[in-house]
Each structure stands twice: as C-alpha cells, then as structure tokens.
Amino acid sequence: MTIKVLKNTPKTLFSIALFSTIFSSINITSAQEVDSVQVNNVVTRKINGHIMDAKTKEHLPGALIYTTDKKQQTVTDDNGFFEIELDDTVSTITVAYIGFETQIVNLKNLHNNHVMVSLKEEQSGRTLEGVNVMGRKKNSSISTLGVAKVEKIGTGELLKAACCNLSESFETTPSVDVGFTDAVSGYKQIQMLGLAGSNTSFTRENIPDIRGLAAVSGLTFTPGTFVESMQLSKGAGSVVNGFEGTAGQINVEWIKPFTENTPKLLLNGYQSIQGRTEGNLVYNHNFSKKLSTNVLLHGRGDWLKVDENKDGFLDNPLGNAFVAANRWFYFNENGLEIQAGFKGVKMDGVGGQLDYKADDEQVTGNMPWGYKNKVNRLETWAKIGKVYPQKPYKSMGLQLSAIFHNQTNDYGPRMYSGKQNSYYANYIFQTIINNTNNVIKFGGGALMDQYNEHYNLEQMKRQEVIPGAFVEYSYNWMNKINVVAGLRGDYHNMFGAFLTPRLHIRYAPQESTAIRASVGRAQRTANVLTENIGLMASNRNFMFNGVNIGNNLSNNPYPFKPEVAWNMGINLTQKFMLNYRDGSFGVDYYYTNFTNQVVVDLDKFNEVNFYNLEGKSFAHSLHAQLDYEPVRNMDLRLAYRFYDVKTDYKNSGLQEKPLVGVHRAFANIGYTTKNNWKFDYTLQWIGSKRLPQYLNTHNNLPVSNEQSQAYWLMNAQINKVLKGGAVNLYVGVENILNTMQHHLIINSDNPYGKGFDASIVWGSAMGRNIYAGFRWSLGGKQE
Amino acid sequence: MKNLIIAFVATIATFIFSFNANAQEKVSNKKTQQVTINVAGNCGECKTRIENAAYIKGVKRAEWNQKTKELKLVFNSHKTTLEKIEQNIANHGHDAGEIKAPQEAYDSLPACCAYHDVDDH
Numbered sequence: 001m002t003i004k005v006l007k008n009t010p011k012t013l014f015s016i017a018l019f020s021t022i023f024s025s026i027n028i029t030s031a032q033e034v035d036s037v038q039v040n041n042v043v044t045r046k047i048n049g050h051i052m053d054a055k056t057k058e059h060l061p062g063a064l065i066y067t068t069d070k071k072q073q074t075v076t077d078d079n080g081f082f083e084i085e086l087d088d089t090v091s092t093i094t095v096a097y098i099g100f101e102t103q104i105v106n107l108k109n110l111h112n113n114h115v116m117v118s119l120k121e122e123q124s125g126r127t128l129e130g131v132n133v134m135g136r137k138k139n140s141s142i143s144t145l146g147v148a149k150v151e152k153i154g155t156g157e158l159l160k161a162a163c164c165n166l167s168e169s170f171e172t173t174p175s176v177d178v179g180f181t182d183a184v185s186g187y188k189q190i191q192m193l194g195l196a197g198s199n200t201s202f203t204r205e206n207i208p209d210i211r212g213l214a215a216v217s218g219l220t221f222t223p224g225t226f227v228e229s230m231q232l233s234k235g236a237g238s239v240v241n242g243f244e245g246t247a248g249q250i251n252v253e254w255i256k257p258f259t260e261n262t263p264k265l266l267l268n269g270y271q272s273i274q275g276r277t278e279g280n281l282v283y284n285h286n287f288s289k290k291l292s293t294n295v296l297l298h299g300r301g302d303w304l305k306v307d308e309n310k311d312g313f314l315d316n317p318l319g320n321a322f323v324a325a326n327r328w329f330y331f332n333e334n335g336l337e338i339q340a341g342f343k344g345v346k347m348d349g350v351g352g353q354l355d356y357k358a359d360d361e362q363v364t365g366n367m368p369w370g371y372k373n374k375v376n377r378l379e380t381w382a383k384i385g386k387v388y389p390q391k392p393y394k395s396m397g398l399q400l401s402a403i404f405h406n407q408t409n410d411y412g413p414r415m416y417s418g419k420q421n422s423y424y425a426n427y428i429f430q431t432i433i434n435n436t437n438n439v440i441k442f443g444g445g446a447l448m449d450q451y452n453e454h455y456n457l458e459q460m461k462r463q464e465v466i467p468g469a470f471v472e473y474s475y476n477w478m479n480k481i482n483v484v485a486g487l488r489g490d491y492h493n494m495f496g497a498f499l500t501p502r503l504h505i506r507y508a509p510q511e512s513t514a515i516r517a518s519v520g521r522a523q524r525t526a527n528v529l530t531e532n533i534g535l536m537a538s539n540r541n542f543m544f545n546g547v548n549i550g551n552n553l554s555n556n557p558y559p560f561k562p563e564v565a566w567n568m569g570i571n572l573t574q575k576f577m578l579n580y581r582d583g584s585f586g587v588d589y590y591y592t593n594f595t596n597q598v599v600v601d602l603d604k605f606n607e608v609n610f611y612n613l614e615g616k617s618f619a620h621s622l623h624a625q626l627d628y629e630p631v632r633n634m635d636l637r638l639a640y641r642f643y644d645v646k647t648d649y650k651n652s653g654l655q656e657k658p659l660v661g662v663h664r665a666f667a668n669i670g671y672t673t674k675n676n677w678k679f680d681y682t683l684q685w686i687g688s689k690r691l692p693q694y695l696n697t698h699n700n701l702p703v704s705n706e707q708s709q710a711y712w713l714m715n716a717q718i719n720k721v722l723k724g725g726a727v728n729l730y731v732g733v734e735n736i737l738n739t740m741q742h743h744l745i746i747n748s749d750n751p752y753g754k755g756f757d758a759s760i761v762w763g764s765a766m767g768r769n770i771y772a773g774f775r776w777s778l779g780g781k782q783e
Numbered sequence: 784m785k786n787l788i789i790a791f792v793a794t795i796a797t798f799i800f801s802f803n804a805n806a807q808e809k810v811s812n813k814k815t816q817q818v819t820i821n822v823a824g825n826c827g828e829c830k831t832r833i834e835n836a837a838y839i840k841g842v843k844r845a846e847w848n849q850k851t852k853e854l855k856l857v858f859n860s861h862k863t864t865l866e867k868i869e870q871n872i873a874n875h876g877h878d879a880g881e882i883k884a885p886q887e888a889y890d891s892l893p894a895c896c897a898y899h900d901v902d903d904h
Contacts, residue, residue, distance in 0.1 A: 102850065580844035580857045632838055674835050 047107065048083040049115030051076050051095055060119065061392060063097040074478070077436040078393040095119065140173070142573055142586055144514035147474070147482040147506045148237075149571050149588065151175060153230040159730065159775070160670075160680050160717060164270060164278050164300065166227075166252070167219035172682055172715070174625060174639035174666040175232060179659075180765045181216055181534030183744045183758040184351045184371045184411070186302075186316040189216050189534075193234060193247040193590050193621040194643035194660050198524075198531045199565075201237060201245030204252050205339075207381050207401050208242060212449055213420045213530045214405055217375060221345045223298040223323055225268045225280035225775075228253045234621075235569040235590050236502045236520025239470045239486035240428055240441055243500040246522040246565045246592060257284035257292040258329055263726075264779030272771035274316065275304020291330050298323040307354060308767040309740055311748040313758070315766050317351025317371060335387035335395075342380040349373040352412070353751065362413040369751035371537070372410040379403050393436055399426045399445075411536040412751060418453040418530055437476045444469035455529060455542065458550045462557045464525060465493045470500075482506040486520075495562050498523055512575040519568040526563050526598040528610045535600075537758040539751075541607040561612050564596040583628035592619040594647075602692030603652045605702045606754050615648025619657075633673070639666040655705075656690045659762055663687030663710075678719035680732075685712055689762045695755030697747045708762040711739050728775040738768040814861045815843070820880040822847060822854040822872060826895040829877065836875040837868055854879070 051063045059080025066073035067090050076082040084093070086107075093115075096102040100119035107115075140157040142149060153173065160172045167188040170176040177191040190197040202210035202218070210218030234248040241249070255262060268280040278300045286292040300321040308315055327341035349372070350358045356370035381401035388394045405420040426445035432438055446467040453460040468490030475483045484504040491497045502520030509515075529542075536542075542549055544559050571588030594617040601609040625639040641664050645657040656662075665685040672678045688707040696703050717732035741763030747755040822833050830847050837845035837854060841862030847854045856868060865880070872879035876888040876896065889899070 096850075 044085050044087055045113055046083060046085050047093070047110070047113050047115060048081070049117060051080045051082065051097070051117045051119065053100070054118035054120045060097050060100070063095060063119070065093055065095050067093055078391075078432075142584065144508060144512060144573050144575060145479070147484045147504045147516065148233045148235075148518065149514075149516050149573060149586070151232040153232060155228065158224050158227055158230075159719065159728070160682075164224055164276075165220050166222045166224070169224050169227070169230075172668065173232070174637075174641060174664070175234065175623060177661065177664065180761045181759075182537035183315075183761055183765055184313060184317065184537045185373060185409075185534065186349065186351065187216055187534070188219065190219065191660070193567075193592060194619040194645040194657070195247040195592065196531065198526070199245075199247040199522075201242065201249050202252070203241060203249065204381075205254065205383070206241060206251060207383070207399050208244075208424060208447075209252070209379070211244065212403075212405070212422060213407065213418045213451070213453075213527055214377070215527065215531050216533055217347075217407065217530075220321065220347070221323060221343075221377065222252060223278075223280055223296075223300075225266065225282065225298065226254050226296045226323075226325070228255045234571075234588065235518045235567050236504070236522065238484070239472055239488040239500055239502050240426075240443070242426075242447070243466075243468070243488060243490055243498070244522055244524045246524070246563070246567055254296070254325075254327070255282055255284070255294065256329070257294040257327070258286060258331075263777035265777070267776045267778070268773065270771060270773035272769050274306050274766065274769050275302055276316075277301045277303070278773075290332055291328075293326065293328045296323075296325040296327075302349075305354060306766075309742075309744055311745050312353055313745055313748060314351045314354060317349035317373065319347065319349030319351075319373070321345070321347040333389070335389045337385040337387070338383070340380075340382040342378065344379075345375060345377040347373065347375040362410070369412045370410070371412075372408070374409075375405075375407045377403070377405045377407075393432045393439070394430065396427070396429045399428075400424065407530075409533060409536065412539075414536050415456055416454065416529060416533070416536060418451070418527075420452075421450040423448045439474040439476075440471070441474075442469075442471040449525075451527070453527075453529060455549055460529075460557055462494070466490050480508050492562070494525075494558065498564075514573045515570070516573075517568075517570045519566070521564065521566050523562050523564045525558070526560065528560065528598055528600075532600055532608070532610075534761075535602075535608050535759045539606060539754055539756045540602075540759070543607055543609040545611045546609060560598045560610070561596045563594065563598060565592050565594045567592045578628070579630075581629045581632075583626065585624075585626050587624040588622070590619075590621045592621075594618065597647070599647055599649065601649050601651075602658055603649055603655070603704065605693045605695045605757070609650075611650065613648065614650070616654060617647040618645070620644040634669065634671045637666070637668040640664070641666075652704075658690050658692045659760070661687045661689050661762075676721040678717075678721070680717045680719070682715045683712065684714075686710060686763075691760055691762065694746050694757050694760060697750075697753075697755050708741075711763050712737060713739060713764060726777045729772075730774070731772040732770070734769040734771070735764055735767060739764050740767050741765060814859055816856075816858055816860045816865075818856045818858075818865055819853050820856065820865070820869065821852050821878075822880075823852065823878040823884075823898045824849070824896055825898055828893055829896040829898075832875060832893075832896065833872060833877050836872045836877070839863060839868060839871050842868060 051060045052058060053060055061076055061078040061080055063076045064073060065082050065084055067086065072084060072086060074082050074084045091107055092104050093107060094102060094104050095117050097119055103117060103119055105115055105117055140151060140153045142151055157172060158169050167178055167190060170190055171178050175192065178188050181187045181189050192200045198215035201208065231251045232248065237245045237249040262284050264284055266282040270278040281297045282294060284294045302316055302318050305318065306315045307313065323343065323345050325341060325343040327339065330338040350370065352370035353368035356368040358372060360367050360370055362370060379401065383397060383399050385397040386395060401424045403420065403422040408417040424447050426443065428441055428443040430439065430441045433440055449464040451462050468488055470486060470488035472484060472486035486502045488500045489497065490500065500521050500523065504518045506514055506516045567590060569588060569590035571586065573584060573586045575584045594613060597613040597617045598610055599613050601611065621641065621643055623639065623641040625637065628636050630636055643660055643662055645660045646654050647657055648654050664687060668682045670678065670680045687710045691706045691708055693702050693704045714736040715732065715734050716736060717730055719728065719730040721728050741761065744761065744765055746757040746760060747753055750756060824830065824833055824847065827849065830849055833847045833854060834845050837856065841859045842856065843859065844857040845854060858868065869879040869882045873882040873884045874888055876884050876892040878884050
C-alpha cells in the first residue's frame with residue numbers, strides 16, 4: 001500500500017525520508033546511551049533505586065530524580081523504581097514528587113549503588129471545606145509532552161462561545177472551521193484540515209460517538225455545559241479507537257461526579273435576542289467513595305421568527321431540543337472500574353418560508369416552501385476496566401456501546417428519513433515490555449452498523465459488520481523521543497479485509513520544543529445523503545454515478561467504494577519567554593491523499609452527482625499559531641491557516657473543493673482583571689471560497705467558478721466571576737459588524753423553480769446576535 | 784507545494800535556533816533585576832494572592848512556587864524597588880523577604896493561607 005502512495009506523491013517521499021532520519025537518530029542516540037559508560041574519560045556509574053511514601057510505604061511512580069545542575073534527570077516507573085547514569089563526580093541527587101517534601105540524597109557510601117528513599121507528605125496546611133482554589137488556568141493549551149500534538153480545550157474556552165453545543169463551541173478555535181450546512185436547517189458543520197466533519201472521528205471518553213447518519217446533526221446533541229474538556233488532534237489517530245478518522249480526532253470528556261472540584265449542582269441559562277432560550281442542569285451525587293452518578297439535562301427552544309435578511313425564509317427553524325443523560329461510576333480497591341450510561345435526544349424543528357405550517361402539503365405551486373426535522377436518538381454505553389494494583393502498568397478494558405438513531409427531514413417536497421442501529425465492542429489490554437519505556441497495547445473488537453434510509457420513495461438499506469484486531473507499541477526515551485507504532489486489521493463484510501498502519505513520532509530536543517510527525521491510513525463508508533444533507537435545501541437533482549438514485553439501487557444497495565485516505569503531517573511546538581512573559585508558537589502541516597473517495601460534484605446548477613473518485617483528491621493544510629501573554633493576565637492568540645483542497649471532477653477536471661476558504665486569519669485577545677472580570681474579543685478574516693455552479697435567474701444562465709467575497713467576523717464577551725467562582729455571569733455579542741451573506745438563498749422568490757438553492761452558504765447566515773447567560777455551581781465536593 | 788514544504792522546514796529550523804539562542808541570552812539590561820525572595824503562604828489561593836500583590840508598577844514577572852515558598856521576581860529598578868514589592872505583599876498578609884506582614888493584614892487572610900498556624904507543628 002505504501003508503495004502505491006509513494007508513486008503518487010513526491011511529498012510522501014519527503015515525509016518518509018524525514019521519518020527515516022528521525023528513526024536513524026533514535027538508533028544513534030540509544031546506541032550512545034549504552035556506550036556512554038566511559039566516553040570522554042569521565043567515569044560514570046549507574047544508580048538505581050526505589051522511591052516510596054514514608055507513611056503508607058506505597059511506591060511513588062512518576063517521581064522526579066535530578067542532579068543539582070539538572071543536566072541529568074529521570075522519573076520513577078510505575079513501581080517507583082528508577083535508574084540513572086551519573087558522572088562519578090555527582091555527589092547528590094534530588095528527589096521530588098508533587099505533594100511531598102523534596103529530598104536531597106547523598107550518593108557517598110552507597111551499597112551496590114542502590115538508593116532507597118522515603119518521601120514525607122508535604123504539610124499542605126489547613127484545607128477548609130467550601131474554599132475554592134482558583135489558580136489561573138489557560139483556557140486552551142498545547143503541551144510539548146505526548147506523542148501527538150493535542151489541543152486541550154477547557155471549560156474557559158467553551159465559555160467563550162457561551163452557547164451552546166459542540167459545533168458552536170469550535171467557533172473560537174482556529175483549527176476548526178464552522179459553517180451552516182444550508183440556509184434553512186440551522187445545522188452547523190465543521191471542517192478540519194479542509195475536510196468535512198465526517199472525516200474527523202468524534203469520541204466521548206474514547207468511545208466512538210458521532211458517526212454514521214449523525215455526522216452533521218450529531219454535533220448538536222452534545223450541549224457545551226455537559227463538557228468538562230475537549231482534546232483535539234489533527235491527522236492520524238491511535239489504532240486502538242478504530243480505522244476511521246482521516247482528518248483527526250476530537251475527544252470529549254464529560255463532567256465527572258467524583259472529581260474534586262465538581263459541584264453538587266451546576267445550572268446554566270442562556271438567552272439570545274434571536275429568540276433562543278437554553279437551560280442546562282448537571283446534578284452530581286457520590287453515594288460512597290466507590291459509587292457515584294450524575295444526571296445531565298438540556299433543553300433548548302427557538303421560539304422567535306427571525307428573518308433578518310428579509311428573503312421570506314426563517315434564518316433559523318423554530319423548535320425544541322431535549323437531551324437527557326445519566327451516568328454511573330463504580331471503583332473498588334482491587335482496581336475494578338465500571339462506567340455505564342445512556343443519553344437520549346429528541347429534536348423537532350420547523351423552518352422554511354415564514355408562513356409555512358408543519359402540516360402544509362408540499363406540492364409544486366403556491367404553497368409556502370417548508371422544512372421539517374425530527375431526530376430521536378438513544379445512546380447507551382458501558383466501560384469495564386481493570387488495573388492491577390500491584391502492577392499499575394498492566395490494565396485491561398472493555399468498551400461497549402449501542403446507538404439507535406432515527407431522523408426524518410423534509411426539504412420542501414423532498415423527503416428523507418434514516419435509521420441507524422450501531423453496536424460496538426472493543427477490548428484493550430495494556431502492559432509493558434521490561435520497563436515502562438516500552439508499552440504495548442493490543443486487543444480487538446467489532447463494529448456493526450445497520451442503515452435503513454429512504455430518499456423520497458427509494459430505499460437504501462445496508463448492514464456493515466467489521467470485526468478487527470489491533471496492536472500498538474509505544475517507546476519512550478528520556479521523554480525526548482517517543483514513537484507509537486500501531487497496526488490494525490479489519491474485515492469488512494462488503495469491502496473485504498484491510499490493514500490500517502499508523503505511526504507517530506515525537507522528538508523534543510529540549511523541554512520547550514517538540515517536533516512531531518505522524519502518518520496513517522484511514523477508511524470509512526460515506527453516508528452520502530446525510531453527510532450532504534444541506535444540499536437537499538435546493539432543487540438540485542440527486543444523482544448516483546450520473547443517474548437518478550432509484551435507477552442505481554436496484555442491483556446494488558451501496559453503489560460506492562469506501563473512502564480511503566492516507567494522512568501525514570509534521571508539526572512544531574515551541575514554548576518561549578519573551579520580555580519575561582510566556583508564550584508558545586506552533587506550526588503544523590498536514591497532507592491528506594485520497595485513494596478512494598465519494599466525490600460530491602456540484603458543478604452543474606440543477607444537480608448533485610455522487611461518484612467514485614477517478615484521479616486525484618488531496619488536501620494540504622498549513623496552520624501557524626502564536627500564543628503570548630504580553631501583559632500579565634492578557635492572552636493574545638494569532639493564527640493563520642491555509643488550505644489547498646482539490647479533487648478531480650468528471651467534467652471540470654482538477655478543481656478546488658467548493659465552499660472551502662483557502663485563507664483564514666484569526667486573532668483573539670482575552671484579559672482578566674484582578675477582581676475577576678474577563679474580557680474576550682475575537683476577530684476573524686475568512687478568505688474567499690469557490691462557489692458551486694448556480695443559476696442566475698435574471699438572464700437564466702448558469703454561473704460557474706464564482707468566488708465568494710472575503711469577510712470579517714467579530715465577537716466579544718464580558719464575563720464576571722462572583723463568589724469565588726461559584727457564579728459566572730456573561731454577556732456577549734456575536735457578529736458585531738453584522739456582516740451577512742448577501743443573497744443567502746439563490747432564487748428565494750421561487751422555491752419550486754429550477755434555480756432555487758439554499759445550500760450555497762459561504763458567509764455568515766445570521767446577523768448580529770446579543771446574548772446573556774449564567775453558570776451557577778452549588779455545593780462543593782460532597783462526602 | 785514543494786516550495787511550501789521547504790519553507791515550512793526552514794521556518795521550523797529558524798525558530799528552534801533563534802529560541803535556543805534567546806534562552807542563553809537572559810538578563811543583559813542593568814535596570815532589569817532578577818531576585819528571588821521567600822514569601823510565606825500555603826495553598827493555590829495564596830499563590831494567586833501573592834502574585835497579584837507582587838505585580839505592582841514596574842514588575843515584569845512574579846512567580847511563586849508553592850513548594851519552595853520562593854517568589855521569583857523580575858522588575859525594572861528604575862520604576863520600583865524590591866522593598867516596595869515586599870511591602871505590598873506584606874500588606875496583603877504574606878511575610879515577604881525581610882518584611883513581616885502586619886497582624887491586621889494577616890488576620891484577614893483566607894483560612895487556607897493562615898501560615899502561622901501551620902508553622903507551629
């Protein structure tokens with residue numbers, strides 16, 4: 001497989017060359033390590049030892065051991081053991097561990113060069129119940145540790161968006177582009193590396209979450225208030241979580257009832273002038289140290305008819321959404337951990353022309369054009385884990401989940417309905433080889449997806465069963481070099497067996513610098529209708545392989561090949577101090593090359609044609625970002641990203657993918673005062689995008705390859721924290737400039753006519769929005 | 784695209800080198816002073832309090848280490864003095880360097896910061 005890619009792309013050669021350079025440097029350095037006993041006439045000796053808690057006699061994994069000049073250092077393994085090679089002249093080492101008193105150990109007169117150290121617990125002083133410790137935490141951060149570059153998005157960043165669900169919470173993240181799927185449904189979709197959100201794998205606490213038919217709508221189902229943090233990484237992910245995820249991974253961690261700072265009750269309310277009301281409630285309860293639960297509720301209502309651009313269409317559908325979830329956690333002293341939960345979603349929406357009512361029949365003619373949406377979804381999951389208390393490096397886990405999804409969407413006379421039942425099981429075993437610098441994970445599982453879709457009168461039904469197994473090896477050398485190599489093999493009942501190799505490398509020449517590279521393959525079955533559901537808000541004729549859908553399905557329920565892509569990337573994270581203030585700089589470059597893809601061809605104004613890729617399809621993505629604190633408590637973020645996403649289309653040849661902004665620039669400035677006022681301001685510039693072909697209704701001629709205007713977006717928010725963090729009040733403005741896409745809907749006067757198209761959304765579909773809300777935490781940590 | 788990659792690699796190299804050079808440069812300006820003093824305190828809340836109190840006009844960086852009780856200060860000696868900084872921290876209830884906190888200020892500390900009680904062990 002690799003050879004095929006090599007032929008295709010000279011850039012692959014480059015990346016591989018780079019990898020091999022890094023690899024060879026690993027070999028060289030580790031060889032040096034072994035030979036270093038008598039290099040440069042300095043006599044060295046190997047000190048080994050054990051670090052434990054003086055009181056409980058438990059071993060302390062991860063304790064830091066270093067020389068006074070800090071030139072040599074190491075950490076203890078999971079059993080509290082360490083080994084360090086020191087010059088003979090070094091007479092003391094320092095042992096430090098969080099929460100314990102730092103100890104200096106004399107190395108003279110050692111027996112067998114062995115050290116035993118017992119650390120005393122630090123006297124942390126009186127801690128009083130109900131006192132909230134408020135350190136200053138960065139809202140989002142990128143660490144130089146860890147083999148993959150991961151953007152951590154904390155609650156602070158989530159609050160900046162203030163509203164409301166996952167898709168909206170990415171609006172202040174430069175790595176992700178967010179846009180409306182169309183002008184009537186109110187759904188937003190994301191793009192990462194220039195690829196649609198369906199190419200990103202979404203997990204909830206590492207269990208696959210938003211996939212299949214929910215690829216677009218699913219982001220709405222996770223309310224921001226449920227979320228404790230998010231981890232976003234671009235490029236190939238771990239093989240442990242599956243074979244999907246071409247563009248990257250987004251993992252969402254929900255609020256956990258048992259963690260220290262979790263309040264008993266969390267309440268959140270939100271109101272915007274555009275007629276959206278939201279309420280969230282999270283209730284946490286610990287029955288004992290072993291058993292805990294939380295209940296999470298969300299309700300949303302859109303009740304005001306808004307038509308800011310006066311085109312006769314609602315800017316956002318009216319309707320309600322409810323999400324309810326319940327989670328249970330159990331831990332016991334033998335290392336058994338169990339988690340189980342469910343989430344239910346119910347959504348209803350009605351939109352379209354202003355006087356449309358939900359029962360109006362949609363016949364070509366005079367009746368108002370309408371949009372209807374209904375989603376019912378149930379997710380249940382369980383995680384069973386076992387850690388061996390005597391051997392903390394060894395663990396195993398079983399993840400189980402089942403998803404039942406049912407949605408109907410009516411776009412004018414066009415009707416779509418889809419049902420999905422998915423079942424997932426994954427077993428993971430983790431252990432070490434010799435020491436904790438060599439970790440191995442292996443396991444296997446199966447994924448089953450049952451789809452039943454109706455497009456007008458046509459039925460599309462298919463069942464996918466994909467059992468698979470994986471192995472992943474991680475190597476760590478002095479926290480300077482990390483390598484994670486993974487391989488999984490899966491068997492697909494429709495498409496046969498396939499291998500998914502993935503490789504991650506991190507090299508940190510010093511603590512403040514990390515260079516990382518990754519390469520991997522990803523495969524997925526595209527759900528062409530739901531992933532492009534926004535296109536139904538038009539009078540485009542849906543075609544599979546150049547013919548009407550029905551004619552194609554009679555002998556084949558799924559007339560496409562699976563999407564297969566290779567992704568490779570390299571990135572740099574550099575932390576620095578300038579004028580005594582901290583900052584970091586990051587740049588990353590990713591290249592995705594599709595060998596198979598279901599092409600969405602929009603270059604004919606009254607149709608959309610789906611067909612298998614013939615030729616090239618690729619995405620280059622470059623992202624540079626600077627984070628700096630120029631004045632204390634003032635965070636500045638500047639980012640720029642560039643996309644080059646092109647596909648070979650049957651009629652028009654190699655073309656830029658429509659509705660992808662090539663350039664985007666981003667600036668965010670946040671300031672916190674000493675008395676807890678927070679000010680946040682975001683400015684974005686979005687470059688022009690290639691538009692799909694549409695019909696100019698004045699002269700009745702199609703318009704091809706038009707470029708949209710570039711535009712600016714500005715958001716601001718003021719936030720006040722009261723009562724030691726228990727109450728948070730916020731008020732904000734989105735789209736301050738009130739920039740709106742002009743002619744949001746093409747031929748909006750004649751929605752049953754040939755040229756009607758509400759799916760070409762390149763700019764801001766909604767005008768200026770002002771909102772206010774609160775977040776209230778009640779009760780500290782319970783017994 | 785090839786050019787882009789070359790530019791990318793060049794950028795990486797430049798940044799690593801320039802920042803490494805920067806790191807070795809350190810303090811050169813005489814008016815900028817770097818001092819470490821001991822400041823009494825216990826918890827994370829104290830850290831916020833101490834650092835807030837330390838950032839008076841002329842202070843470029845103040846970082847208090849909860850474990851070692853050391854406060855690392857960088858300040859412009861033309862704009863402020865070490866005594867002024869210490870005095871302001873002491874006024875907020877934390878003994879700083881040579882200056883003891885006035886009893887009044889100490890008494891108004893939040894409970895977790897009452898370091899005298901801890902010292903009596």
